[in-house]
Amino acid sequence: MKKNDAYLFKITACLVALFITNIILAQVNLTGIKDLNIGEVHGNFQANAQYYIADSSIGAEAAAEKMLMNGFANIIFTKGKFTAGIRYESYLNGLQGYPAGYKGTGIPYRFATYKSDNLEVTVGSFYEQFGNGLTLRSYEERNLGLDNALDGIRLKYEPFKGLYLKGLVGKQRLYFSTGPGLVRGFDGEIQLNEAFKKLADKKTIVTLGASFVSKYQSDQDPTLVLPQNVGNSAGRFAIARNNFKINGEYAYKINDPSSDNNFNYKYGDAALLQASYAVKGFAVSLSGSRIDNMSYRSDRTATLTNLLINYIPALPMQHSYSLLAFYPYASQAKGEMEFSSEVKYKFKKETFLGGKYGTEITINYSGANSLDTTHIKGADIKHLGYTSNYIGIGKDMYFRDLYLEVYKKINKKWKGTLIYSYREYNKSIIQKPGSPNIYAHIAIADITYKIKQESALRLEVQNLSTKQDHQNWAYALLEYTINENWFVATGDQYNYGNEYTNERYHYYMANIGYMKNTNRIILSCGKQRAGIFCVGGVCRNVPASNGLLLTVSSSF
């Protein structure tokens, strides 16, 4: 404790000194200071304050504190090749629906970077991704409280044009501390057309990459012999030629017993392949993945979203309409096979189907299944648990989404989107074991009427019908943009088809927002479900909320 105090004292003393010199310098030469190029400071700020109103009928709980608030500010200082920054975070106390580990205040994120033409050194906190993230991705989504920033040292080096090397050592952020394990990683990428002069003018663009990540956590298990160092390596490629693109990555992880895989000793691997073809007005994209035992955390016993080192992309579409996002897919690191296919076409202007402004259609079909696995019978001394068939697809359906969208601008005043989606959802695997599969039809109309320049009315009408779960839902949202600064929106999500008539609840909500350049103040009232929420011209990933919510954000 004493040591901490001394440390704090030193930092405070330094900052006070810096502060005083600031004032002195500012007073000495206020006018000529810009010419001195002392550097720049920029940042952004956001605070969400919520007053909770209990509503037992919809499961909305009151907070003992009545009001809770989350807030943060990023401040970045730049001078030439040098950048430093901090993020101050405050959870007094953390909002409901937020990971419970966020309590109190602090500066969990601080870094300094020096960047020359081909070398970059970062000390402190940083975010990094190798390839598609199958071996490593440190990442943040502030609005949802996701943050596994690495705290350590990172080097990036470009020895010659086209070759990019990265190396890092760090510990992962866990709320206001770090996890117990160490993460070490190396990534190399070569862009062949830039690296070799002979290939510079070739039409085919080829990039190759490889990464290796190792985590260390000591083994203190009284019964099991656990690997203390676990390596995860991957190779990747990307090829583009004219309008055609293909990329893929394969990752292999050695045995990594953890609470995620019931401490089995099987290796893990992941394969990801994406291809697309696009010309003006027409595009096709296909992607697929196979994931087997790929959970990788810097603490074997961590759960939820804590201390994840890698990232398993979920390929199905991300939806921003409320009822479309009702049953969202989450990738299954334990094991799954995913696919996604999409066609986009734009009927040209001045044609029968295109009309005056053209018509855009999107068709997407995506889904996921289990792996084709065979349990190892009898005594399994190595706790391997199962073997999996590489080519086979498992019998269990995890997810299906058939999605059709038509977007049309009719004239200068009217435009609209029509959507139909058929969804199959294995709730038991994705959310809650023991739930039945859900089969749902979703229809949406989103219509905008432009009243005058920068003033518009937008109406969203949505319907979801299913015989499972809570049965049918309807949703309506009316948004009125008064001018470029003000908007109001009101909506209701209604469980009109619930088989228990006394549970046919309404989820009313209302928003009023003020925006000026990058300043934004939004007051919302009512109950809001979690997910991507687009209102007032911006999209944000929101946690579930109820009561009165005030959001203030700004960047400078």
Add this chain to the structure above:
Amino acid sequence: MKKIFLGILIIVGFNNRYFAQNSEGRVIPAIDLKTVDGKIISSSKFSNNGKPMIIDFWATWCKPCKKELDAISEDYTDWTKETGVKLIAISIDESRSSGKVGTDAKSHGWDFEVYIDENQDFKRAMNVGDIPQVFVINGNGEIVWQHSGYIDGSEAHLLEIIKKVERGEKIVD
């Protein structure tokens, strides 16, 4: 308590008068981005021969972002003729959807430069909160205006700003 004090001190310290300045004079931070072909490009290489630029942050799942880019795309030829402006669209799609960035841009018929900021390093460096967020860069490569959110018709306001920037007028907004 100590931490709060420290936090306030740092904010106050950095926000001192000579540090505090408006956007003008700020240059684009140098961050590595990906082209839709998989090449790496540094944002410090963004240039438009002394003419203004727009940097627009978007994602394949963000409706207002795509509405804004569609609206600009419709009149883009006129915009470039009038002001010489160039638009650079930065997608913050994660690897789950970054493969669709190029196809989305092509199928929408956008004639913009499109880059992918897969782990949001550029978004962080530019202090972007919610998307869409646009930045207007003057001929000297300095950020002179920024705005977040898109409302039908607000592209007209953006064009006014660009015209002013092109004429070298100061933006008081």
